Amino acid sequence: MYEAVCPMDVKTLCLGVLSRGEATGYEIKKQCEEGPFAFFYAAGFGSIYPALNALKHDNLISVEEVIQDGKPAKKVYSVTADGIHAFLGALERPPAPDRLRSDFLFMMFFGQLLPARDVANLIAQRLDILLRRLGEMEECHNPDMTGGEAFSLGYGMAIYKAATDYLDSHQQELVGVALRNEVPGIASAPSTEKVKV
Amino acid sequence: MYEAVCPMDVKTLCLGVLSRGEATGYEIKKQCEEGPFAFFYAAGFGSIYPALNALKHDNLISVEEVIQDGKPAKKVYSVTADGIHAFLGALERPPAPDRLRSDFLFMMFFGQLLPARDVANLIAQRLDILLRRLGEMEECHNPDMTGGEAFSLGYGMAIYKAATDYLDSHQQELVGVALRNEVPGIASAPSTEKVKV
DNA sequence: GGTTGCATGTAAATGGTTACATGATTGT
């Protein structure tokens, strides 16, 4: 039986996505990695498909199988009246605290133990990711969005913007520290080695 | 056998914490919830104690049992030379992408489905948490920190600052939308009901 | 000929959380 836990688990996520319009499991995943949920939720096929089956079993969603030519058959899911009700119930529960797990920050925390070049590379990569995501989010922004959608997108963009600004303005400090920590002579030697980025 | 996965799992976290100085499992957990790791890592006793036992088994850390009076005996762990080596190895692996899971943003995304008062409460609570954490982080900041520590703390503060600014300046928009979505008459009626905050 | 995109799914393994069990001391 459906019982929203957090309120946010994969089932609730699916219910939420479907409340905006019918979709297949494949499309739900795409929305989690490129679409509007990418910033605050991740889910793979291994959790989405079983979640959809469980929701179907509880009659919170309905399925329609669509045969396509040139492409594999797909299962288009829609939320039922019961499903909407369950989703609204889940939204009323108090939210669990946010949790972030960042390998990047963990590594930066121990930045002075790393070669300066690695630190510089990690920050450069991070800036790259952040900037690309910011671009994707900007594209994502359209006037048809609901207030909530625009709000959470704006929140994500504000965070990413702050992160890029911070990295831009503070990267030299950390790279400098790491450089000073290196064995003198190595740090100043011109590098012929290529670093994987 | 120890084999850093992400590089960041609870074992690597423990190794990292201990590389800064000896600590007990209890103290490691405190550092994860109040200390410098709180922003980007969470871990409970149920994962820390088994991780410490596994690290001990691999001789990456050593234990000293300290009997205290008035308090239960504690096990103080220190990292060994092998442990330092293993930790440095873990830091060299490429970082896994950050992952955030935010019930709050999920709920805001569907904000127009919620009563305006709930939206306003959720945002107020969030601001409260953010501000409190910002205060804790400011206190945490001291001149003895390594470059990496100051960098990641600064990063966290920049993010939280951006989040509070965004919430401050955009909360009215979302609450307004939610209000307009409510049944006319209810929205404007003065409320006698107390809302749990 | 290999990779990417579309499309669904299962099974095993992982990693972590939650709840429980214990117990002394200090503070309200």
Next chain:
DNA sequence: ACAATCATGTAACCATTTACATGCAACC
């Protein structure tokens, strides 16, 4: 009397990830 702090640990449970399995079409 009750809750919180200090302190460790186990066991059951859980959610999710990863790897596998299948298959066709389009593109490079």
